[in-house]
Amino acid sequence: MKSEKSYNLRALLASHFSSTGLLIQENGASRQCLLGFLDAVLRGIGQVMLQNNSYAGFLFLAGIFYNSTLFGWAALFGAAISTATAMLLDVSRARIVAGLFGFNGALVAIALVYFLEPNIFTYGYVVLAAACSSIVMAALLHLFEARKIPVLTAPFVFTTLFFIMACARFGHLHSTGNLPTAGLPKLAVIEGVVTASTLVEGLFNGIAQVFFQGNVVTGILFAIGLLISSRVACAAALIGSFTGLVVAWGMGAAEPAIRSGAFGFNSVLTAIAMMSVFFVLNASSAVYGLFAMITTAVMFAAVSAALEPLGMPALTAPFVIVVWIFVLAGPLFPRLKLR
Structure with missing residues (x-):
């Protein structure tokens, strides 16, 4: 017992805080240190928006708790369960420390919890699904690595749809009644008047909806978290949300959908991926990224309509x-430079 305590003390003394979060110098110490595990969990929450940064993850978590205590605990435990599952299966330390096995579990x-009534069975279901997301993540990493295709939030999408x-x-x-009503897609009608309030709320709700949160303050906290991690990522998120909003407005989407950020959150993620993660930012990649954001807003409408007969969300x-598609196409375009 004494040697174990001294080992953990040495791990803590060997650790320090960097610009992205806690770093533990001693080899393998993060598996023995609670702080190391917590840092990995927070990085996992940060990785939902492709940020390997525990400070960003903390602000994302704070934003979720601000809107809903239930969703806050769900995000924290989901990330912890999926991270712990990866640790038990002896996934490489680098991937665990980077939070790569936490973000899908959080989502x-x-x-x-958003789509199902909370009860003891739902909570058990959440534990199983979060653990399974790590298995799906590992499978897709193994399948895609040779082709250099990013896994992104695909494990979250597959796991959630199948479990629902x-x-x-x-x-x-x-x-809970939040699932779409199953049936053939109905013809959309222009509903409500888009005002300045709609645009402002829709801008920040688009960022907040990445975590299923419809709250302007939450969206602002998310934006601050992105700013701390990367100014480019923060700017990209705002541009992505605004692009999705404008496309929805221009195409005649209903005002409540625009205000809620429903058409923005996928474009937020696409913007961050295209402008700060996978491509070197220049004039060509900026235009390419904008094209991808616009396409994402249209794709959201298409996927939503395709899944409506099943009563399933697009996520x-x-x-x-x-x-x-855009990353796979990138190498054929000489003006684009992959990172």
């Missing part, structure tokens, strides 16, 4: 599909 947990669809056969799991599938 899965929030989604299931399975609820139709489980009598103890009940929908971040539009972001995943568009970024996969």
